Amino acid sequence: MHTELSFSPLAQIETELLAVTAVDSQTAKGPDVKPVPVLLTSDQAVRAAAAAVLSSGEYKAGTNEAVLLHAPAGLKARRLLIVGLGKKAKATVHAVRNAAGTAVRYTKPRAIRDLTFALPGDNSIGPLHAMARAAVEGAFVGDFDPDTYRSERKDVSVHSFTLAAPTAADQAAIRAAFDEGVIIGESQNFARTLVNEPGNKLTPTILGQRAAQMASETGLKSEVYSTDKLHELKMGAFWSVSQGSEEPPALIVLKYEPEGVTDGPVLGLVGKGITFDTGGISIKPADNMEKMKYDMAGGAAMIGAMRAIALLKPKVRVIGIVCAAENMPDGKAQKPGDVQTAMSGKTIEIINTDAEGRLVLADGITYARSLGATHLIDAATLTGACVVALGMINAGAFSNDDATIEKFQAGLATSGERFWRMPLADEYYDMIRSDIGDIKNTGGRWGGAITAAEFLHAFAEDTPWIHLDIAGLAWIEDNKPFIAKGPSGVAVRSILEWVRSYE
Ligand code: BES
Ligand code: MN
Ligand code: ZN
Helix, strand or coil, rough: EEEEEEEECHHCCCEEEEEEEEECCCCCCCCCCCCEEEEECHHHHHHHHHHHHHHCCCCCCCCCCEEEECCCCCCCEEEEEEEEEEHHHHHHHHHHHHHHHHHHHHHHHHHCCCEEEEECCCCCCCHHHHHHHHHHHHHHHCCCCCCCCCCCCCCCCCCCCCEECCCCCHHHHHHHHHHHHHHHHHHHHHHHHHCCCCCCCCCCHHHHHHHHHHEEEEEECCEECCCHHHHCCCCHHHHHCCCCCCCCCEEEEEEEECCCCCCEEEEEEEEEEEEECCCCCCCCCCHHHHHHHHHHHHHHEEEHHHHHHHHHHHCCCEEEEEEEECCCCCCCEEEEEEEEECCCEEEECCCCCCCCCHHHHHHHHHHHHHHCCCCCEEEEEECCCHHHHCCCCCCCCEEECHHHHHHHHCEEEEEEEEEEECCCCCCHHCCCCCCCCCEECCCCCHHHHHHHHHHHHHHHHHCEEEEEECCCEECCCCCCCEEEECCCCCHHHHHHHHHHCCC
């Protein structure tokens, strides 16, 4: 998708479709109360063109509610699309992100190949530059469809997306925000492309190749290791997951080392990269097992975030590690009851081979620390229990350090993503003490997301660390006006904001 930025008066913009935003400013309720949508532009020509539909009472400017007008009088645009941001009092920068996505997804199936999205004309929703960045991100998010392998793809991409900003705006600031939005939107879609790939097309080895290719294109250092390196590093936990597969594991290491930065924090990003999770010998039921191709979404989020970091160049060192493996049942697969020795030296009793994510992450976390990471963040589709706890609305966030997670939480207003902090406590750790070894890989049904987090905590120890459980948000079950069903790319934007908070 080609993107452009325009500061021309809206009426002057030649485009197939001009999208503008509106809010619902009606406060009264009742069956006979007419909605009063208010257009978020002061452009007189646009206001005149939209006047009739806005006063008709037929359009409420509800969240992502869209209405299309053809041949709007007084505009050079062929069509005028009004996209609602919902109630005025609740409209946010994130609503603008979704509105841009809604406009793109409105045009795609109608074979409209170019559109212009007008930013709300003032700062009432949020700072103009923040809205500019969010709108571009939203446009990329909306442009993604998962039908990669369909012979005749239903929707081809929008060719050109123009962001129209008010003429009077600080053009340099808007330009910078716009450029960031392109990088971030493309990076999120890069992660989604990886997550979307089926297990046969994206093995651990191929995931490593994709990451290495991205690294060479963006100037990151990269190394992709396999079985020998796992043995050399004594990564017994990581290896135990991959030993039951014909596909070798991949330990993907991406390094971002900005010039002149030789001290300060080293951020370690560790992602779960299970390219397919059958459960192993503790095999999963057949229903929905096909979904388990997305069990590398945490790893993909790290790869997407590293791409954005490489291009945005924050002044802080970052190491990205993805532990990629396929969890399969086989004659060589690990068995419940087996005891494995992790890289840290801790012994792990395997209770359930389907609790494999924490095993690969345990060694990934230890490895990140051995490479000098001073602060850690991991992302993983780790537990169904987290989905039970938070549904598909919030992802889980855990941390051993308040200051570290507060920095992460501060970035959520910018990323527009929802993470809810969950507790850690010694009593939860007691639930995963093993009788035969140091720790066991499951703690029973209750508090399953938390005992999984405590397992990782045992490897992060006192290094400031955040764990993101994205099991419920990495895959979207139904189409939404602003995003297709399928891989969401969740966490790329929030991880990036966290990294930038250390600049
Ligand atoms: N990859 C799954 C978690 C998952 C579940 C992700 C649903 C996305 C949607 C993970 O490896 C797993 O199987 N977890 C088990 C842990 C249990 C055996 C302690 C689970 O959540 O059931
Ligand atoms: Mn599993
Ligand atoms: Zn898994």
